[in-house]
Amino acid sequence: SYVIDSCRVKESRYQSSSRIKELVTVWTSHAAMKQRAGRAGRTSKGTCYRLCSEEFANNKLLPQTAPEMIRTPLDELILQICLLYEQRRDEAIEAGAEEKRNTGVNPLKFLSMTPTPPKEQSLVQSCMHLLEVGALSVAEAGVHSDRKYRLTPLGYHCSKL
Numbered sequence: 001s002y003v004i005d006s007c008r009v010k011e012s013r014y015q016s017s018s019r020i021k022e023l024v025t026v027w028t029s030h031a032a033m034k035q036r037a038g039r040a041g042r043t044s045k046g047t048c049y050r051l052c053s054e055e056f057a058n059n060k061l062l063p064q065t066a067p068e069m070i071r072t073p074l075d076e077l078i079l080q081i082c083l084l085y086e087q088r089r090d091e092a093i094e095a096g097a098e099e100k101r102n103t104g105v106n107p108l109k110f111l112s113m114t115p116t117p118p119k120e121q122s123l124v125q126s127c128m129h130l131l132e133v134g135a136l137s138v139a140e141a142g143v144h145s146d147r148k149y150r151l152t153p154l155g156y157h158c159s160k161l
Contacts, residue, residue, distance in 0.1 A: 003040040005033060007052040007061070014073045016125060021073055029065045033057065067116045074118055074126040078107045079135065079159035082151045104139025104148035120145065130155065 009028045014021050028036075033050065040046030050057070069077070085105035108123045124144045130136040135155035140148040151159065 001040055001042075001044055001046040003036060003046065003048045005036045005048055005050045007033065007050055007057065009065075011065070012068065012072050014071060016073075016122060019073070019129070027061055029062045030057070031064045033061070069111075069114065069118050070116060074107075074111075074122055075130055075135075076159075077111070078123070078126050078130060078149075079151070079155060081105060081107045081110055082136065082149060082155065083159040086151055086156070104150040106146065106148050108145050108147075135159075 005028075007028050008025050009032065010023050011026050012021060013024050037048035040048045082105055089103075107127065108120060111117055111123060112120075127136065127144070127147070127149065130149075131138070133154070134152055135158050136149045137152050138147055139150040140146075142148075
């Protein structure tokens, strides 16, 4: 078997200034090229043909692709974090724990613990957008990095989409 690698891929990118998510063609990374070459020999002997020179690949391509969390809007991820919090809160209430009405979740703090955290500005912008459309409400006020949020009924339904 053989694989032809054009060294180009389609990647989701987000323009925060215009709030537009786009699909763009970009050069692949070394890690992606290695993974694609593995496809050729997965079931039998195989060869991978790359449509770029070895010099170009070594000098111009990135070692790894940037994580999707860095390249895409975070609205959906924040909704999922809030939904997870709501589900755990409901389970704790059913198990007999006292309800804490004013508490919510701080997605900025939660996502800051990831291996490659997104920019704080992107997180704040996504939270503000979700507040604007009525998908989130502020449970505990404070500066942006300390705010806690709760899902609204609209936010609950959006998180299920």
